[in-house]
Amino acid sequence: MRLTVLGASGTYPRPGGATNGFLVREGATTLVMELGNGCLSNLLREVDLEAVDAIVVTHMHVDHFGDLYPLFYALRFHPHEPWGRRLLLPRGGLELMGRILGEDSRQYLPRVFAPEVLKENGEYRVGEMSLRAYPTRHPVEGYALRLEGEGWSMAYSSDSSPCPGVEEAARGVDLFICEATLPASYEKEASHGHMTSRQAGETAARAGAKRLMLTHIWPTFDVVDIAREAGEAYGGEVVPAREGMTVSLGGGRHVQA
Numbered sequence: 557m558r559l560t561v562l563g564a565s566g567t568y569p570r571p572g573g574a575t576n577g578f579l580v581r582e583g584a585t586t587l588v589m590e591l592g593n594g595c596l597s598n599l600l601r602e603v604d605l606e607a608v609d610a611i612v613v614t615h616m617h618v619d620h621f622g623d624l625y626p627l628f629y630a631l632r633f634h635p636h637e638p639w640g641r642r643l644l645l646p647r648g649g650l651e652l653m654g655r656i657l658g659e660d661s662r663q664y665l666p667r668v669f670a671p672e673v674l675k676e677n678g679e680y681r682v683g684e685m686s687l688r689a690y691p692t693r694h695p696v697e698g699y700a701l702r703l704e705g706e707g708w709s710m711a712y713s714s715d716s717s718p719c720p721g722v723e724e725a726a727r728g729v730d731l732f733i734c735e736a737t738l739p740a741s742y743e744k745e746a747s748h749g750h751m752t753s754r755q756a757g758e759t760a761a762r763a764g765a766k767r768l769m770l771t772h773i774w775p776t777f778d779v780v781d782i783a784r785e786a787g788e789a790y791g792g793e794v795v796p797a798r799e800g801m802t803v804s805l806g807g808g809r810h811v812q813a
């Protein structure tokens with residue numbers, strides 16, 4: 557499996573960056589996990605839209621789904637009309653998206669996308685991968701994800717304060733992508749639905765995750781400091797996600813800058 561980071565910033569992008577997004581490829585299967593603002597441009601560098609089997613959005617916050625709008629138009633006006641793309645998202649997500657579209661565009665939403673409801677303990681098959689959703693602790697309904705394929709496992713925290721769902725999703729995985737929105741000294745500020753660097757490290761350690769990648773770090777904070785703080789709590793190497801980074805799992809792991 558090959559994971560490519562499309563966007564790594566929390567809430568709003570760093571200069572030249574993008575908010576949350578990951579591309580997961582295994583054999584002929586292509587899954588897009590989150591599509592925050594700026595991610596579509598990075599996605600198009602990697603794959604043709606016709607190759608995308610499914611898109612999964614963990615919760616309806618703009619930094620996680622904003623680029624579904626330009627994706628919708630790119631598919632709608634695509635010369636081959638590759639419509640009916642699977643879109644897994646929380647209940648009511650497509651309706652929420654439709655609210656800011658005009659009537660003409662809105663009617664195409666459920667044709668361009670084939671929506672599926674993401675729900676607690678839901679299990680989904682996407683080509684050669686399986687995906688399972690776990691509840692998060694965040695101001696809106698959201699899900700941490702666990703992905704598995706032949707010889708590899710991976711988890712993604714989505715946005716969440718430390719909670720049993722995120723920890724369960726990450727149990728023993730080869731790679732845990734965990735949000736670390738804030739530095740360790742901001743625990744009070746993080747308590748409304750995010751994690752500090754230390755909490756991300758502690759969560760990964762409790763879950764027994766074999767490797768930790770941090771994401772959703774607010775652009776105002778120093779990525780190196782946050783990774784160091786998380787590493788102290790985790791007790792192992794921590795890699796901050798950055799746009800364009802690729803990680804391979806199963807059949808020889810390595811990271812490319």
Ligand SMILES: [Zn+2]
Nearest residue numbers: 567617619715
């Ligand atoms: Zn977010």
Ligand SMILES: [Zn+2]
Nearest residue numbers: 615617694715
């Ligand atoms: Zn959020």
